[in-house]
């Protein structure tokens with residue numbers, strides 16, 4: 001078996017790994033590279049292999065850094081199956097269409113500048129039609145339902161507890177003339193936290209000869225989830241007391257539903273005063289609808305909330321409204337206070353949250369609550385760092401609002417949780433490849449594994465290829 005790392009190697013985006021065995025090629029994830037515009041564009045527009053030679057794609061979850069290039073693959077001639085859970089497929093339908101329209105807007109923006117400079121026009125990476133063609137290729141497979149996807153390759157999805165439908169991947173590869181040399185290749189995908197709201201806890205691998213692990217929060221430690229809920233209660237109560245506005249920038253998938261779920265629970269338990277909550281993001285509204293359709297992915301607590309008082313919707317309650325149209329969104333400008341607005345984007349880099357910030361950031365009765373990772377150079381990071389002037393749509397605004405942060409809502413396990421997950425695998429993996437982390441995080445994670453006594457821990461670079469012997473030992477083959 002040959003394993004090649006083609007993305008999310010010493011980086012957090014563009015997840016893509018290639019497995020070759022028995023003359024077949026399986027792609028694990030097909031994610032979009034995000035980051036500096038030109039560099040990302042170049043990496044996203046070409047594949048380092050013959051697209052038609054891929055026999056199957058196995059997709060861990062719907063986040064764009066794992067799924068975002070699937071329509072490109074299809075546009076370039078891929079016509080075999082994409083294996084994913086049904087929740088992942090449904091989320092991909094909403095998210096890839098949204099991504100296609102962003103591509104088109106992005107191309108328009110770049111072309112306006114290129115026209116002024118006399119540079120050639122660019123095309124969107126893909127359009128909505130390419131997404132439709134991609135959706136035709138999905139074959140859904142639920143957790144713990146092993147399936148032989150190609151001769152000698154058996155796939156089992158395990159619950160990764162990261163977002164709705166997110167899976168860890170177990171590929172049982174049988175090689176040799178009699179197919180008697182079996183290697184279990186396990187891939188964490190993105191791994192969630194134990195005890196997170198809504199989704200079930202991550203399930204450990206019962207076997208992994210070769211392990212590919214994520215390391216997003218290598219070297220970092222999150223506060224407990226119970227603390228996150230308490231802090232949310234305190235911030236909401238203070239907002240009520242001041243008669244102010246609470247703005248929560250959040251991504252459409254995961255965090256929005258977690259926060260809504262906790263607000264519902266806190267109001268029900270009368271731990272916070274009742275006040276209107278608005279989810280102002282069309283994508284989040286669509287995505288929440290998909291959450292409602294997948295109760296099989298809920299944890300026990302969510303299921304119980306669902307059963308209480310004949311209440312059947314953990315993501316809806318009488319104080320909560322979802323906006324659908326721009327008109328509805330504009331009405332929020334004249335909102336009675338106290339109130340809560342949850343809106344995208346999570347890092348304040350675009351989307352409707354910018355309109356709410358523009359109007360309210362100068363008001364000392366406003367609180368902005370960050371619940372997700374804020375990357376460098378984003379408005380979210382600058383506000384959290386205490387910048388007193390915010391640039392929004394080219395205008396400068398004085399910042400008088402209060403900034404708060406809760407890190408316990410992270411959808412990723414921290415280093416301790418990742419190490420605990422790996423330690424729970426009954427037999428030590430023979431090889432561990434550490435991916436999906438910035439260089440510091442990946443190095444910290446590899447060091448942590450070393451301290452635990454794992455010997456063959458490798459941090460691959462993009463393009464690195466390894467030949468794996470049955471049972472898991474490997475030879476580096478260098479770059480392709």
Ligand SMILES: [Zn+2]
Nearest residue numbers: 061063162190
């Ligand atoms: Zn993810």
